[in-house]
Amino acid sequence: MRPETSLAAIAFFALAAASCEPTAPAPDPVPASIVAVTGEVAAVPEYRKPVVVRVLDEDGRGLPDAQVQFEPAGEGHGNVNGGPLAVASTDGAGSAEAVWTLPSTPGDYELRATVTESDVFQPEMPTGLTVTVPAVVESFSPALDAMLLGLGDRIERALQRMQETLRLNPTLEAEHRARIALLKRPDLDSEIVAGRRFLEHPAPSIEREAIPVVTVFPSEEMRHGATRIGSTIEAALPVLEGFLDAPFPAEQIRVWYGFELGSSGGGGTINMEDEGGYAAREGPLPYDAIVYHEMAHSYIGNESLTQLLELIVYNVLRTGSTDLETWPYTRDYPGLQDSNEDLYALMDIHGLIGHDAVARGYRAVLPLPTPYGQPLCEACVQAFVDEAPAEWKAAVEAKARRVTF
Numbered sequence: 194m195r196p197e198t199s200l201a202a203i204a205f206f207a208l209a210a211a212s213c214e215p216t217a218p219a220p221d222p223v224p225a226s227i228v229a230v231t232g233e234v235a236a237v238p239e240y241r242k243p244v245v246v247r248v249l250d251e252d253g254r255g256l257p258d259a260q261v262q263f264e265p266a267g268e269g270h271g272n273v274n275g276g277p278l279a280v281a282s283t284d285g286a287g288s289a290e291a292v293w294t295l296p297s298t299p300g301d302y303e304l305r306a307t308v309t310e311s312d313v314f315q316p317e318m319p320t321g322l323t324v325t326v327p328a329v330v331e332s333f334s335p336a337l338d339a340m341l342l343g344l345g346d347r348i349e350r351a352l353q354r355m356q357e358t359l360r361l362n363p364t365l366e367a368e369h370r371a372r373i374a375l376l377k378r379p380d381l382d383s384e385i386v387a388g389r390r391f392l393e394h395p396a397p398s399i400e401r402e403a404i405p406v407v408t409v410f411p412s413e414e415m416r417h418g419a420t421r422i423g424s425t426i427e428a429a430l431p432v433l434e435g436f437l438d439a440p441f442p443a444e445q446i447r448v449w450y451g452f453e454l455g456s457s458g459g460g461g462t463i464n465m466e467d468e469g470g471y472a473a474r475e476g477p478l479p480y481d482a483i484v485y486h487e488m489a490h491s492y493i494g495n496e497s498l499t500q501l502l503e504l505i506v507y508n509v510l511r512t513g514s515t516d517l518e519t520w521p522y523t524r525d526y527p528g529l530q531d532s533n534e535d536l537y538a539l540m541d542i543h544g545l546i547g548h549d550a551v552a553r554g555y556r557a558v559l560p561l562p563t564p565y566g567q568p569l570c571e572a573c574v575q576a577f578v579d580e581a582p583a584e585w586k587a588a589v590e591a592k593a594r595r596v597t598f
């Protein structure tokens with residue numbers, strides 16, 4: 194056999210093998226079922242709940258490009274994507290989503306999701322495939338309802354933040370992954386409402402009877418810590434309000450407890466890492482001090498001014514003393530030194546002019562701009578200089594100018 198013949202035979206064989214593939218196109222898979230990914234919804238009135246369903250083929254695989262019509266079960270069952278009904282196509286995994294805005298009155302409601310067609314060329318084909326998502330809408334109190342209305346957004350932002358900070362904190366990877374897994378539960382918002390993972394109690398406040406402290410937490414095992422943080426805030430509020438001679442600058446104190454690692458505060462809101470998680474990773478500051486710090490940020494953005502408020506609340510609550518020399522918790526203050534800056538420069542001022550003069554300085558600063566991350570404004574510097582006796586004015590001014598953030 195000549196070599197060419199042999200090659201031709203091989204080529205023919207390859208062609209024959211290829212032709213074993215079916216020549217007719219496979220029939221498109223058709224929708225065989227629709228299932229709800231979203232479980233029973235538990236929410237406050239007017240909550241916006243993303244509802245996810247999946248369309249499956251007869252082998253149980255997600256079916257892309259199927260049309261799903263979402264429709265509240267009747268008049269008064271809310272709206273979907275802002276209207277009476279909405280149609281969405283399934284994605285590559287067979288999932289389709291619409292946002293159900295729940296009604297404004299408590300009650301039991303339903304949203305229907307129906308597969309309307311499987312193929313744009315056969316728009317008339319009815320499938321009869323429907324799934325119903327039930328919802329229980331409850332109202333608790335004005336403060337709680339307002340906070341729980343933002344639950345979905347809070348979970349979403351916490352998830353984004355944890356995904357961002359995971360990249361910056363490789364040593365805390367396990368902690369981040371656990372938090373991300375919790376936040377990704379599709380029904381976490383409903384679990385929180387149905388499980389009553391929230392607390393409200395009034396804290397005595399100056400110039401008004403009380404201010405509601407509302408705490409929401411994502412996991413049942415955080416209940417004890419969430420209860421404790423309410424008492425922590427209640428004890429701190431009179432010290433903070435008294436020192437600043439100003440009521441807490443919000444209608445309520447909102448605490449999102451345990452949604453994130455790390456803490457932040459401002460505008461009446463406190464985002465606190467849960468105490469158990471903080472202790473487990475051996476956070477550097479006393480936990481309660483961070484609570485006071487984040488409370489103080491509702492009054493003041495400047496970080497150094499806020500840190501001194503944190504020290505004042507912490508130490509005055511525990512010792513009753515306004516003398517900085519006696520305080521057990523000072524963030525490692527080295528004592529009066531020319532080189533001191535930021536918090537330590539403010540502590541130098543406290544040492545020079547005393548607690549009451551510093552308090553009057555803060556009260557004058559409160560209406561002034563104190564943005565985070567910036568030096569004290571000219572009027573802020575002057576507020577402390579004004580409270581200093583003549584012999585310390587120059588020193589206080591120099592110290593106040595050493596506050597850089």
Ligand SMILES: [Zn+2]
Nearest residue numbers: 486490496499
């Ligand atoms: Zn801060």
